[in-house]
Amino acid sequence: MIVMDDTSCMVNVARFFIEFCMTESCGKCIPCRAGTAQMHTLLTRICAGHGTMDDLDLLVELCATVKETSLCGLGQTAPNPVLSTLKYFKHEYIDHIVHKRCPAGVCNMEAPVAAESPVEVLA
């Protein structure tokens, strides 16, 4: 158990733990190597306000596969922070995805929705 107050964003906390697992993964088995990296990408996306509800479903599926098929304890426990935060603080994920708002004020939602450069039409 970890004690935190309302100034900690649960999505950001999950992302922090997954980032740790991603860098600590040895890379031998696929679920841990690629799975933690994919989860990190999805969580970063949600933190930046670009996430969708489909991303959340995908995240849950990734958690299950990484947890059940990883070779060692690192991969088998890597999805736990995501699963716990999803279990107790799902509303924070929804806030990030649907309302583009970080309840703790940690995530920077100022980022533009699509980082595409404006199309220039040259006649």
Add this chain to the structure above:
Amino acid sequence: MSTSVDVKTLLIDGQEVSARSGQTILEVAKENDIYIPTLCHLDGLSDVGACRLCVVEIKGNNKLFPACVTSVFEGMEVTTVTERLQKHRLTILEMLFAERNHICSVCVANGHCELQTLGQEQGLTHVRLPYRNPELPVDASHERFTLDHNRCIMCTRCVRVCAEIEGAHVWDVMGRGIDSMIISDLHEEWGKSSCTRCGKCVQVCPTGALFDKSKIGSDHPKYPDFLPNLNLMREAQ
């Protein structure tokens, strides 16, 4: 000393089979024509249990076990196809396809790729995960072969065949996690490494990561079946 063989009886997908003590589930399944999808496993090489595609369920245990490295025991009840297993296998394949660059239509191994075959077999219709497309180098310094890191799935078959069969141990793994890469010698160019030019790694590579330069843009079938025969011949000597 007793020469009797310790025989184990077990059930695989409801089929009663017998096995010798110390055999793996995968070996027994193969002997009995029961198919279990594999990727990092290759007959004739040691098993590492890295790809996790061969995971099976064993009755009485909620965990999943990789068939290639799990030994049989008396009264074991193995299930190789369930909805849960298929889902995990598909997700693992999706992760592999999204990890580097696996665009089959422009790959030298198109039509002869084990990853592609597995995707078709397991019914992978689309990849939902974001493609990572990392920028990885292509090592074409060798006079006969090329290593394209973008197609590599880190099955380490090349590492094992070079160390165990050829005895040269040119290949190894560098770094860790998502950044790990196959390297020759101590991260030297393949052409300048201690490679013996035997070409075994190219034949065992399941994808288009290792390929013969003379086959670029054409059909590039691989023949990893030589390994069990080679091992048999060596044992006979």
